[in-house]
Structures are given as structure tokens and as C-alpha cells.
Amino acid sequence: MSLDWPAIDRWLMGEAWVGSQIERHLAMLCQQIGPRWSSSAGERQAVAYIRDRMAAAGLTDARLDDFPLDTWEHGQATAAVIANGQMANDRPIDLLPLLYCPPVDLRGPLVDVGFGMPHEVAPVKEQLSDAIAIVNLSPEPFSAPKPLADRLWSLRDAGAVAAVVVERKSGGRMEYHSATEWRTSGELEHPLPTVATSREDGARLRALAAAGRSVALTVPSRAYRATGTNTVADLPGAQWPDEWLVIGAHHDTVPDSPGGNDNASGTSVVLELARVLSLLRQEQGVAPGCSIRFLTFGAEEQALQGSYAYVARHHSSGPLPRLALNLDELAAGPIKGIVLQFPHLRPLIQGTLDTLGEGLQCHVLAHLDASSDWFPFARRGIPSALPWRWRFVGRHPDADFHHEPGDTADKVRPRELREYVGLLARLLLRLSHVPPADWPANTLCVDDIKARLKDELGTVPRTM
Ligand SMILES: [Zn+2]
Incomplete structure (x- = not known):
């Protein structure tokens, strides 16, 4: 034709x-x-x-x-700062669960692990047991980038019970992310329960971690x-x-x-x-x-x-x-x-x-x-x-x-x-x-x- x-x-x-x-x-x-x-x-x-x-x-x-x-599906996630054993009455921290985050209701000290690379996790390994790790979503600049899922697995192996990932976008913007590796054909289970926070509240949480504070973290959610x-x-x-x-x-x-x-x-x-x-x-x-x-x-x-x-x-x-x-x-x-x-x-x-x-x-x-x-x-x-x-x-x-x-x-x-x-x-x-x-x-x-x-x-x- x-x-x-x-x-x-x-x-x-x-x-x-x-x-x-x-x-x-x-x-x-x-x-x-x-x-x-x-x-x-x-x-x-x-x-x-x-x-x-x-x-x-x-x-x-x-x-x-x-x-x-x-x-x-999920409801509103919360992280309340614990002051002297009591919940402090602060402005709420921006939080959004990562997709398929399991339900969470736990307390733990905050530990800042930077980008979650081995050289950052090793020095705080002792503190990570039963802790809530704060980790950047973005990979570390210049070094070979490690997928977020791999960095979350290493935090779990170090004993952390939850992770808060800090957004790369600024101005309070937060998006839904995945905590899992999709190349292994649709694995849905989180390495450890993970929520995102805004870049601005990531800075707040890091200041709290430096001051040795703990938070009570809740995520209402349901898989079906x-x-x-x-x-x-x-x-x-x-x-x-x-x-x-x-x-x-x-x-x-x-x-x-x-x-x-x-x-x-x-x-x-x-x-x-x-x-x-x-x-x-x-x-x-x-x-x-x-x-x-x-x-x-x-x-x-x-x-x-x-x-x-x-x-x-x-x-x-x-x-x-x-x-x-x-x-x-x-x-x-x-x-x-x-x-x-x-x-x-x-x-x-x-x-x-x-x-x-x-x-x-x-x-x-x-x-x-x-x-x-x-x-x-x-x-x-x-x-x-x-x-x-x-x-x-x-x-x-x-x-x-x-x-x-x-x-x-x-x-x-x-x-x-x-x-x-x-x-x-x-x-x-x-x-x-x-x-x-x-x-x-x-x-x-x-x-x-x-x-x-x-x-x-x-x-x-x-x-x-
Ligand atoms: Zn798309």
C-alpha cells in the first residue's frame, strides 16, 4: 500500500x-x-x-x-515530642506515611543518620537500637547512590524501629514515596515502618535529636x-x-x-x-x-x-x-x-x-x-x-x-x-x-x- x-x-x-x-x-x-x-x-x-x-x-x-x-489506606500520622516523660504541646510535625506503611504506635529516641550511608550509620549504631532514625530521602552527593530501600534495610539491621525520611523539596511540600524496591516485582512490606516529613520539619526533628529527645510516633493504616x-x-x-x-x-x-x-x-x-x-x-x-x-x-x-x-x-x-x-x-x-x-x-x-x-x-x-x-x-x-x-x-x-x-x-x-x-x-x-x-x-x-x-x-x- x-x-x-x-x-x-x-x-x-x-x-x-x-x-x-x-x-x-x-x-x-x-x-x-x-x-x-x-x-x-x-x-x-x-x-x-x-x-x-x-x-x-x-x-x-x-x-x-x-x-x-x-x-x-491511612489516617493522619503524628509525632509528639516527649518532654520530661510528658507529651510536649508543640506545633504538629508534618508527616506523611510512605506507601503501605504498616500501622505504628511506638516511642523511641530520635537519631540523625544523615543520608543513611554506612559511614554515617556505623558511628551511631549503639544509639540506633529501638530508635527512630532520621534520614534524608536524597542519596548522598558524589558517592555512588544507594536506593532508599537499601538504606532503610541497613537501619533496620542496626536495630531502628522506625524511620522518618526528610523530603528533598522545600516549602512544606511532601509527596508519597515508596519504601520498597520495585525491581523485585512489587514487594510491599516496609524494611521498617517509614514516614516522610517536610524539609523544614526535618530540620526541627534533627535539632530535637541533637538535644537527645524522644517522640511518640503513630500511623493509623490498613492494608486490604x-x-x-x-x-x-x-x-x-x-x-x-x-x-x-x-x-x-x-x-x-x-x-x-x-x-x-x-x-x-x-x-x-x-x-x-x-x-x-x-x-x-x-x-x-x-x-x-x-x-x-x-x-x-x-x-x-x-x-x-x-x-x-x-x-x-x-x-x-x-x-x-x-x-x-x-x-x-x-x-x-x-x-x-x-x-x-x-x-x-x-x-x-x-x-x-x-x-x-x-x-x-x-x-x-x-x-x-x-x-x-x-x-x-x-x-x-x-x-x-x-x-x-x-x-x-x-x-x-x-x-x-x-x-x-x-x-x-x-x-x-x-x-x-x-x-x-x-x-x-x-x-x-x-x-x-x-x-x-x-x-x-x-x-x-x-x-x-x-x-x-x-x-x-x-x-x-x-x-x-
Ligand atoms: Zn506516573
Whole structure:
């Protein structure tokens, strides 16, 4: 089939721009629905909306895909300073439990361990028995960074009974963090009960530790079984309907966050890609060559349980998708290219990007990355990718909002998302027309990937 790519490109960029529903999706997801913790009423409203938009766009079999979920809830954590055996009547200390923190009700002396590196823990080892350790969230500057989970394990081994991690962001901002290593496939149990405090109250707690004070720490929380939901919708290929490209984004958020950047941005772009590619078929008669599946995941913020469930249900056997592209936090800056988890598709993807004439680059990540939903795909040996964007490093002054109440819809730049939609639609359509025989063989072996993961534990992935 010969396709008029300049005409198709003009149509896709134009429709992504003038027909855009990005603002409508952001208003619905972030403002009307709000926080979308997987298993909550907010998630159920969001997935119903996403399924309805996919069906309205003319996709095939737009549906909800439920999965059993190990979830968790918490109340207000407190740390009361004990003065002369009594609780002191101070301003409350900012505290937020790390995800899946078990219930806590204990007292202990505060011990400052800096960044929690071996040279800092060893000199205070005697004091750490039954103590509450104060540790920086950030890794120590200059030395090889150790993951937070590893630093927490070393505190537990030294006898600490709880840890308070000090935020890296300032101005009282606190976000939900994980105390566990997600590369070991979704371990939820904390090394020791861990809560976060603001950078400012971290300084207060450190002054109390220096004065030899103790605190009474409480965390009301509960872990339980519930149901999370993914959404699935298909655009069948005209030439190779049994070959697949997959594009997904998580729709869920942490508690209390409207999830603008993380991840109404990615979810809106998935909805828009489905709409423009479906409309191209209806109005211009140009269908994808292979089939394209559009997914949104629940429970990304809960150790990737939604994407694990999707991969286990749909890809335990049979042919694997040619590529899975995952969109997460697209509000941090404009698209610069594509990042692959494995190298074998690099020439094909770079060559295809070159035909767009937009200067987009393809790179390959040096480590496997468990920080988003591409990880369960990668573990299964499915070639997976992210857009390369300006995460954390700052194209925009508010590029670091996620996992917190301030991650509102105004952090998202609809103009940039329209560009993501136009460029990714052009890329996906081109990739769908690469004949199956022209895709490099997928030589990824699950056992090799497991061995590589084992080697990489204890290191911090380089993500920029
Ligand atoms: Zn995210």
C-alpha cells in the first residue's frame, strides 16, 4: 500500500491541534473527578469516562479489565515530642506515611543518620537500637547512590524501629514515596515502618535529636484486598491484524492528588491518539497496518499492579506485541525523542523518527527501570519505550510536581500535549506500517532479563 505521508502528517498535526480535547480531559480527570487512587470511587469514575471516550472515538471493544489489588489506606500520622516523660504541646510535625506503611504506635529516641550511608550509620549504631532514625530521602552527593530501600534495610539491621525520611523539596511540600524496591516485582512490606516529613520539619526533628529527645510516633493504616481497573480499546490493523503495537498510560494517582502531570497528561494523550488515528481511518480511509491497542492502567502508584495484571492476563503465552510505549508525566517539558529499555529496536526507531524530520532522537536506557508501567512489559521480554522528555530537570519551573496535592491541572501545558499527540500519532502510524518481516527479531529472553535485574539491584537507575 502506498501512503501519502506528507498529506497524512499534515492531517494528523492539524487534527491534533484544532480538534484537540486535551483541555476537556484534564478538566474531567483533575477537576471534576480529582484524586484517582486505584480501587476508589475516583478511579471508577475515571475508567468509565475513558471507556466512553474510546467507544465514542470508534475504537473496537472499549472495555474495563478488573484485577485483584493489594491496596492500603491511612489516617493522619503524628509525632509528639516527649518532654520530661510528658507529651510536649508543640506545633504538629508534618508527616506523611510512605506507601503501605504498616500501622505504628511506638516511642523511641530520635537519631540523625544523615543520608543513611554506612559511614554515617556505623558511628551511631549503639544509639540506633529501638530508635527512630532520621534520614534524608536524597542519596548522598558524589558517592555512588544507594536506593532508599537499601538504606532503610541497613537501619533496620542496626536495630531502628522506625524511620522518618526528610523530603528533598522545600516549602512544606511532601509527596508519597515508596519504601520498597520495585525491581523485585512489587514487594510491599516496609524494611521498617517509614514516614516522610517536610524539609523544614526535618530540620526541627534533627535539632530535637541533637538535644537527645524522644517522640511518640503513630500511623493509623490498613492494608486490604480490593479491585483495581485497567481500560482496553483496539484499533484493528488493515494488513496485519494479529500483529500489535501497544500504547498505555496510568490513569490512577496517589491519595489526595488530582494527578495533572502524573498522569492525566499521559492519559489525555492516549485518549487523543486513539481519537485522531481512528478519525484518520474514518475520514481519510487510512488505517494502521498492524493493530494498535490503547490501554490505561490502574494501580501504577501501587507497585505497578495494574500493568503486571495486564501482562499476566494477556501476554502469558502467544506472540508478544512488537512494541509497548508507555506515557507517564508528560507535563515536564516537550518531547525530545524515544527511550528504549532494550537496544535491538534502536536502528528501526531512529530511522522511523528521522522520516518525521523533527530532530527527535532514540536512546537506550542503561538500566532496567521499575518506576513506571513499562517495567512489567520489559520483564516479560516485550520491547518497551517511553517518550524522552524533560523529567525533573527542568524545562519548566514546576516540572517536579507529582504524588502531591499541588499536582493540579494547571501544571499541564495543553499546547505541548497537542504536539505529543501529533508527533506520536505520526510515529505510531509509521511503525504500524513496518511489515512484520522488517522488525528485528525479538531475542529478549526472560531469564536473561531476570539475571540482568539481579545484577542491577543496589544501584540507582540513571534516568537522564
Ligand atoms: Zn506516573
